[in-house]
Amino acid sequence: MTIDAVLQRIDDMLPEALDRLLDLLRIPSISTDPAYKGDCARAADWLVEDLKSLGFDARSAPTPGHPMVVAHGGEGERHILFYGHYDVQPVDPLNLWDRDPFDPEVQDTAKGRVIRGRGSADDKGQLMTFLEACRAWKAVHGALPGRITIFLEGEEESGSPSLVPFMTENADELRSDIALICDTGLFEDDVPAITTMLRGLAKTEFTVHAANRDLHSGMYGGLARNPLHVLAKILGNLHDETGRVTVPGFYDGVKELPDEIRAQWQALAFDHEKFLGDVGLSLPAGEQDRTPLEMIWSRPTAEVNGLWGGYNGAGFKTVLPAEAHAKVSFRLVSEQDPGPVITAFRSWLEAQLPADCRVEWHDEINGSPASVMAITDPAFEQARQALSDEWGRPAAFVGAGGSIPIAGYFKTVLGMDSMLIGFGRDDDNIHSPNEKYDLECFHKGIRSWARVLERIA
Known part of the structure; x- marks a missing residue:
């Protein structure tokens, strides 16, 4: 039997999957x-029973x-771990x-x-x-498509306080050849x-x-x-005229994109004017090259x-504030290390302080x-081809501007690379x-996972 039989099963059973x-x-x-x-416990139990119906040995672990x-x-020879989370965000404002x-x-909309x-x-x-793809595969072939571990979390939307301790304590059970994470989306709705x-x-x-106190500006x-002047001047020096960060050593560990990835990104024809226009902007800032x-x-x-300090209430109070405050963050890539980056920033800022000023740091370093996956693993290209077959458009290896902590934890705690494949859209x-x-x-999405599992499992 070919993948076509599994895909037909998915199509036929879509109403039941939706229920x-x-x-x-x-x-x-x-x-x-x-x-x-x-x-939350009830949702975990629901998933355990559903997984058992698919032939998994499943449990709700406290x-x-x-x-x-x-x-x-x-x-199967390749051991695959699939991660998702069953908890949800609060619903306010109701x-x-x-x-x-x-x-x-299910609603009918204009789209x-x-x-x-x-x-x-x-x-x-x-x-x-993912579970429905496994269900269809089991129905057609009588067995799951490979050696699979399912790992579903119940605290992702509340900071995952139990995640790393649980992964550490159960590392031997969870460690696999590769992790699949379904918590991302399509590129611009259809890629x-x-x-x-x-x-x-x-x-x-x-x-x-x-x-040592707020001062009368007339006196x-x-x-x-004025510490607000001092802080504004220093932070104004954080970038040079080309958009590069001026902190010494900041770019240590930053690697250039591989040519094949750069080519894929260029082929996406990203419309930055629309991207910025949607938030009322028009011109890209940042590194000009x-x-x-x-x-x-x-x-x-x-x-x-x-960035704040001084009087911020109604009306006006003509003071020179005794303090100025700021929060500064850095998004890191490649092999940048958070510790040295913060240490370098602190040294850079302290070196620019006038003699009458001092800085107080409020947090630990x-x-x-960053997480950079080893796309030399053949599974990545196999999955890309599978997605391309399903969607009728070339799938792309993309980046993400934000952070998805679980991918980093799989790398640091379990030594595993992850493939993040999702089917959400920006207007969800x-x-x-x-x-x-x-x-x-x-x-x-169900059909896509069936195709991916056929290729990699």
Whole structure:
């Protein structure tokens, strides 16, 4: 039998697959609110029973927070781990929803049919695409498509406090040849994508002190140091006229894109004017010798996220503040290390402080490194071809401007690379009222996983 029989089974059983997803969506598994602790456990139990029906040896594993769902099944030389999360975001503000967030339904819209409800796209609908692919494969072939471990978390939307301890304690059970993560999306709605680069993050908060109290500007203005002036001048020097970060050693460990990846990105024909226009901007900032996609996917950044001091109330108070405060963060790429980046930034800032000023750092040096997947593994190209076959358009290896911690944890804790493959769209309203998941994405997502598993499992 060929993959065609599995794909036909998926098509025929789509109504039943949709019913199962709607059943799971009705469980209000909000992980951040203790009032829903029982519902999180109920969602985990629901998934355990569903996995058992597919022939997996599945269990709900307790943690100090919400349970992890762990399941093992199938046979094969390559061991694959699939990760998803069953918890969802809170639904506030409830008055902005058009219907009960946990009374999901399929709706007709101007852009096609959608599954409306909290968790439909993030991440219950996405994780069920993989389970439904396994279900169809089992129905046609009588066995799972390979040796598969399922790992479903219940705290992703609340910071994953139990995740690393659980992974560390159960490393031998979870360690696999490669991890599959379904918590991403398509590129610009219709191009399938495998995320192979994730930026890391380093951040720091600090205060610049000057006088020992706020000063009257009429008495001290022009003579006394104003820490807001000092801080604004220093942070204004954070980039040069070409957009490069000026902190010494900042670009240590930053590697250039491989030619084949750069070519794929250029073929995507990213419309940066629309991307910026949607938020009321028009001109790209940043490094002038880089394309927009390079800047948001593969180049490091330095950003001032907050800057404040002095009087901020109604009216006016003519003071020279004694303190000025800032929050600064860095998105990291390639082999940049958060520790040295923050240390270099601190030294750079301290060297520019006038004699009458001092800086107070408010946090420990910490952060997360970037994740760069080893796409030389043949599984990456096999999966890319499988996605291209299903969607009728060349799939691309893409980057992600943000951070997805689980991919980094798989690398640092378990020594595994990850393939991030998802079928969400930008207008899915994840974390917002009226979340939805396109029925086409659910259907083709199932078919996509069947094709990927045929190639790599």
